Amino acid sequence: MAKKGQYTYEYPHPAVTADCVVFGYDGKELKVLLIRRGLEKEASTTAYVGEWALPGGFLDVEKDRTVAHTAARELKEETGLKLSYKEFKEVGTYSDIKRDPRERVITVAHYALVKLSEVQADTDAEKAEWFAFGDVPSLAFDHDKILRDAFSRLKQNIHFEPVGFELLPEVFTLPQLQNLYESILEVKFDRRNFANKMKHYEILSEVDDGTPRHGTRTPIKYRFDKENYDRLKRSGFQLEF
Amino acid sequence: MAKKGQYTYEYPHPAVTADCVVFGYDGKELKVLLIRRGLEKEASTTAYVGEWALPGGFLDVEKDRTVAHTAARELKEETGLKLSYKEFKEVGTYSDIKRDPRERVITVAHYALVKLSEVQADTDAEKAEWFAFGDVPSLAFDHDKILRDAFSRLKQNIHFEPVGFELLPEVFTLPQLQNLYESILEVKFDRRNFANKMKHYEILSEVDDGTPRHGTRTPIKYRFDKENYDRLKRSGFQLEF
């Protein structure tokens, strides 16, 4: 451990942290991964002990290539979840002079989307917990605002990025996809119109898993067609819903 | 001046700066305000001396309430332009470990929109210069990328915010507005369709400045109708172009 007061500067420097809003989807609701503060190893963590908070932590000035790397490293340390730094999309910087009672701390908030079914096993239940987005308790620091902002950002980005496909399993059904869109955009769509429009983009391909579809009650399974999506994206478009 | 090495921390802290991309519009082209590095007072400014760069500077840990305040303060110091911190929209955080050769510096980039005709007189020509967006020289640090990203952000935000009206004079003409939209979105519109659509939003009000309009050659002057715009915004909409 470093000796106290080892790092000196001519002018005061703020501490910098990266926080992560990790969204998942269980087929019904949008979920968020939270940690309980003060249960970790870090000695400097003395504020908001016991409260729920977003995973995140201090930038390692010498090792973290970018704050996205900080986000990835801290997320793994605090929740067990291993994500690449590339999966973090920046939400914004929170720099209010009083946002941390201990010292001046500026945080760069990120969000990431995960396939809940594939990562739920990796999350360290001792430290972290998945909350339904609607049931999130009040959080430490300004994390309530960060969470709201991250959700808004997700809501905006759904028009430009295939966020639905990052949250759903590889293979999914149209009703699942529609449900997810409705959860994020907080609206309801007509089933037929949604299907028509989605099919019109030609970014879904049917998956034949051998299961015979006797009636219409068993939904058709689809997979995201990344090639067509990329082609569409290159030609400049927008997913309108 | 502070004594060297006065500020000590248990762990290394990065320096934090705020940079500003200030966009203006002269009726023909989008413009950007740049400064030449090394001509200022700051002693620590030893990198990229003589090169063009975005205005910006170090967060004052004790005084700047947020990084937007830093941006506003530094912009005034470096270019003479007085903007409120509220006018800065965040573009993103640039934190690459090698982005500043001197020490680890993380910057939060912002953009702001100004009415060129109203502020050109305020800009300190000794230090700062307006460049056509297309003719910007290569910049210090990673400011080239920041500038590109700020422009992309502006391009996106034009769909959600009345950016045109922040860049044009109070009173403007439809061709001017169209030209601005075309500059930002990098497309061409049909004059009639543009006028129809814009009128349909009912956010323009004709200005009668007494000048008799003999023919159609003298364009009609408009003013931005903020009330109607706000009403429209509250009802959830999007400026589609």
Add this chain to the structure above:
DNA sequence: GTTTTTTGTGTCATATTTACACACCTGCAA
């Protein structure tokens, strides 16, 4: 076994978007 829920599908009316032409005045030049 009966009822309820879920899913798939297509058409028609309406709204939106796009394409497109002409008349008028200004400013400039012959």
Add this chain to the structure above:
DNA sequence: TTGCAGGTGTGTAAATATGACACAAAAAAC
């Protein structure tokens, strides 16, 4: 003075996209 090029205003018709809507079949619930 005349003529011409350039910039501006305006409306309509065709194509496209959107939004509303109903029924049949099987699964799931009771």
